[in-house]
Amino acid sequence: EVQLVESGGALVQPGGSLRLSCAASGFSFTDHWMSWVRQGPGKGLNWVASIKEDGSEKFHVDSVKGRFTISRDNAKNSLFLQMNSLRADDTAVYYCARLRYSDWKKGKWFDPWGQGTLVTVSS
Amino acid sequence: QSVLTQPPSVSGAPGQRVTISCTGSSSNIGAGYDVHWYQQIPGTAPKLLIYGNINRPSGVPDRFSGSKSGTSASLAITGLQTEDEADYYCQSYDASLSGSVFGGGTKLTVL
Numbered sequence: 464e465v466q467l468v469e470s471g472g473a474l475v476q477p478g479g480s481l482r483l484s485c486a487a488s489g490f491s492f493t494d495h496w497m498s499w500v501r502q503g504p505g506k507g508l509n510w511v512a513s514i515k516e517d518g519s520e521k522f523h524v525d526s527v528k529g530r531f532t533i534s535r536d537n538a539k540n541s542l543f544l545q546m547n548s549l550r551a552d553d554t555a556v557y558y559c560a561r562l563r564y565s566d567w568k569k570g571k572w573f574d575p576w577g578q579g580t581l582v583t584v585s586s
Numbered sequence: 587q588s589v590l591t592q593p594p595s596v597s598g599a600p601g602q603r604v605t606i607s608c609t610g611s612s613s614n615i616g617a618g619y620d621v622h623w624y625q626q627i628p629g630t631a632p633k634l635l636i637y638g639n640i641n642r643p644s645g646v647p648d649r650f651s652g653s654k655s656g657t658s659a660s661l662a663i664t665g666l667q668t669e670d671e672a673d674y675y676c677q678s679y680d681a682s683l684s685g686s687v688f689g690g691g692t693k694l695t696v697l
Contacts, residue, residue, distance in 0.1 A: 498686070500632075500686075507588060507675065507688060507689070507690045507691040508624075508626075508632065508675050508677075508688045508691070509688065510685050510686040510687065510688065513685070513686070522684060522685055524683075524685055525683075558631060558632070563637070565638055566620075569618065569619055569620045569638070569679075570619040570620050570678060570679030570686070571679070571686070572620070572622035572634060572637045572638075572677065573622075573624070573632070573634065573677070573686075574634040574637070574643070575631075575633075575634070576631040576632050576633070577631065578630075578631050579631055
């Protein structure tokens with residue numbers, strides 16, 4: 464069974480740091496792009512970052528560039544999100560998701576998703 | 587303000603048909619990028635419903651169907667059931683933003 468399990472969410476003060484982890488199982492982790500997507504309280508879904516199979520390419524949404532960094536450890540089937548200089552508007556449930564595509568030129572979709580981990584930024 | 591525009595809510599009676607629209611622009615849907623749809627039951631993670639505009643993953647009932655034309659896409663649900671009550675999100679890729687984009691979500695109420 465394909466499974467993604469996030470961890471690391473916590474209450475953190477503004478300006479603080481946090482590292483999220485996602486443990487993948489049930490599929491060949493090294494064959495897939497991976498992503499983080501977040502959802503603020505009562506709000507919609509927002510893509511945060513994506514990383515290529517071998518980690519050689521990384522993309523981040525503008526609002527987190529310079530503050531967040533996506534990374535992966537293929538030997539441990541794990542995905543990470545290092546979050547620095549956290550702000551109140553970073554408060555959200557953070558989902559880890561596998562990216563899939565049939566024609567890379569037409570874009571990718573997220574499947575499956577983990578259960579999410581809650582990050583709360585507040586003093 | 588989401589890059590893709592969806593109606594905030596739709597509703598229908600059991601057994602009826604509803605559609606949810608997703609409107610983009612020339613830098614995403616109109617540029618030829620595929621549209622994908624997700625169902626999210628409150629308190630749970632999103633689940634893939636439609637990928638590549640029209641394709642259903644195994645296990646998704648054929649009551650759910652997708653279509654795409656120009657700068658828009660639609661999700662249709664026929665034979666509404668109470669368990670279809672959820673939030674629905676469309677997603678595509680935006681070339682000007684160099685990343686994935688979502689619609690704001692549509693809450694489906696089964697009356």
